[in-house]
Amino acid sequence: MKNKKVLVGMSGGVDSTVTALLLKNEGYEVEGLYMKLHYKPLYHETNIARAQRAADFIGVKLHVLDLQEIFDQKVFQPFINTYAEGKTPNPCALCNRSLKFGEMVKFADKIGAGFVATGHYIKTDGAFFYQAEDDTKDQSYFLFYVQKDILPRLLFPLGEKKKSEIKELAASIKELESFATQKESSEICFVETTYTDLLKDFVEVDNAGKVLDLEGNVVGEHKGYMHYTIGKRRGFSVRGAHDPHYVVSIDAKKNQIIVGKKEDLACTSVVLNELNLFLSQKEFDTTVKLRYRTKAVPCHVIIKDDKAYVTLKESVFGVAIGQAAVFYDEDKLIGGGWIVEN
Numbered sequence: 001m002k003n004k005k006v007l008v009g010m011s012g013g014v015d016s017t018v019t020a021l022l023l024k025n026e027g028y029e030v031e032g033l034y035m036k037l038h039y040k041p042l043y044h045e046t047n048i049a050r051a052q053r054a055a056d057f058i059g060v061k062l063h064v065l066d067l068q069e070i071f072d073q074k075v076f077q078p079f080i081n082t083y084a085e086g087k088t089p090n091p092c093a094l095c096n097r098s099l100k101f102g103e104m105v106k107f108a109d110k111i112g113a114g115f116v117a118t119g120h121y122i123k124t125d126g127a128f129f130y131q132a133e134d135d136t137k138d139q140s141y142f143l144f145y146v147q148k149d150i151l152p153r154l155l156f157p158l159g160e161k162k163k164s165e166i167k168e169l170a171a172s173i174k175e176l177e178s179f180a181t182q183k184e185s186s187e188i189c190f191v192e193t194t195y196t197d198l199l200k201d202f203v204e205v206d207n208a209g210k211v212l213d214l215e216g217n218v219v220g221e222h223k224g225y226m227h228y229t230i231g232k233r234r235g236f237s238v239r240g241a242h243d244p245h246y247v248v249s250i251d252a253k254k255n256q257i258i259v260g261k262k263e264d265l266a267c268t269s270v271v272l273n274e275l276n277l278f279l280s281q282k283e284f285d286t287t288v289k290l291r292y293r294t295k296a297v298p299c300h301v302i303i304k305d306d307k308a309y310v311t312l313k314e315s316v317f318g319v320a321i322g323q324a325a326v327f328y329d330e331d332k333l334i335g336g337g338w339i340v341e342n
Contacts, residue, residue: 003114005029006155009104010062012050014179015119015158018166021058021176022157023117032062033107035099037071038190050179057175063111067103074098076190080202083195086252087322088229090142090338091188097145097276105150115155123159126152128278129333134162141292144326144336145276196227209255211236214248214264222257225250231265231318246318266315272308272325272337279334286334288312289326290319296328308337 008020010032024030034051036044048064055062075095082089100118108116120139121132129151132138158166170180191198199205205227211220220237222228227235232247238259245259270290282303287296288310298313310325319342326336 003112005031005111005113006115006117007104007108007111007113008032008060009100009116009118010034010051010054011119011185012047012054013119013185014166014170014176014182015121016051017054017058017119017176017179018169019117019119019157020054020060021169023155024058024060026157028115030058030060031111031113032060033104034062034064035104036064036066036068037095037099038076039068039072040190050182054176054179063107065103065107067099070103071095071099080199082322083199083226084203084252085322086225086250088320089322090324091190092142093145093324096143097147101143101146101150101154105153108153115153116150117155117157119158120156121158121163122156124151124154124156126154130159131328131331131333132159137163140328140333141289141324141326144324144333147276148278199226207255209257211238212256212258213238214258214260219259225252225255225257228257230320262317265317265319267317267319267342268312268315269342270310270312270319270325270339271341272310273306273340275303275306275308275335275337277303277327277335286327286329288336289328290316290339291323299327301327307340 006023006028008023008030010016010020020030020032032055034048052062075091078094079089079091105116121134121137122140122143123130123132129140129143131140167180170176196205205224207224209222209225210218211222213219220239222236228247228250230247233244236257238245243261246262246265247257248260248264249258285300288299289296297316300311302309321339321342323339324336325339327334
């Protein structure tokens with residue numbers, strides 16, 4: 001691709017700022033884009049000012065794109081609805097597909113940019129994603145849902161670097177010093193404190209209900225099923241229990257949580273839908289991550305009727321419906337889907 005124009009997502013943070021700087025130094029024609037996602041005016045005001053300061057120093061134009069309505073429809077409402085259904089959402093993966101690598105690519109087309117870049121810690125060769133060099137910052141899990149056809153246009157300058165290097169580089173430049181020391185953004189950008197504090201503005205969260213054991217006996221009380229995710233072991237009562245009990249499943253319709261011992265959390269198979277695969281095989285052996293901060297475990301996968309039937313070769317504990325399952329061949333990301341059964 002001869003077009004050396006690249007649109008860089010600039011959030012006002014150190015990672016995206018250094019991304020823009022590195023690409024400019026490599027000879028790309030860089031333009032920045034700040035995306036207004038959630039409805040937090042003060043947040044945007046502060047970060048647009050930071051992004052503009054970075055853009056001015058680097059010498060690039062900064063665009064501001066209002067995506068609040070699309071974000072609400074594609075990311076925020078599904079987040080609320082998933083918790084209301086007693087499941088565990090993954091808003092970052094949805095946002096990456098629909099907005100950061102969806103609407104942003106459309107905007108790149110509009111301004112004639114052949115490439116799109118962000119400050120994500122991930123690598124790509126144009127055909128597949130690969131885990132980042134810095135495994136403590138690797139974000140490949142959250143990018144499994146990005147459409148394959150745009151991979152040849154994506155640039156990730158931080159994929160080969162350590163976070164410490166990025167901070168050191170920013171700290172060494174007087175105009176960017178403050179970017180190196182500013183507070184890291186939270187994992188879910190629109191959750192300021194806890195997800196339940198946020199949910200309270202939209203649904204009834206504090207609705208006390210019954211705790212059941214695996215045989216269906218009422219053994220205690222809880223403060224509202226939306227306070228719990230699979231594997232949680234606190235915040236509910238279990239009468240006469242001597243051993244720790246964990247949330248094994250959630251019945252949203254009955255406002256009940258079902259609890260058991262740790263071994264009852266063991267999962268040996270999952271079913272996935274809404275698949276996004278970067279290979280064409282219908283049956284294969286690989287490894288799968290069932291949550292972000294967990295290790296990939298060996299598995300056997302059969303694709304049938306647009307679903308993936310995944311048999312785990314070792315038990316995984318605390319698997320939650322609604323989360324992403326992401327397949328890896330060593331450090332290569334080969335696709336994934338959403339857990340609908342376990």
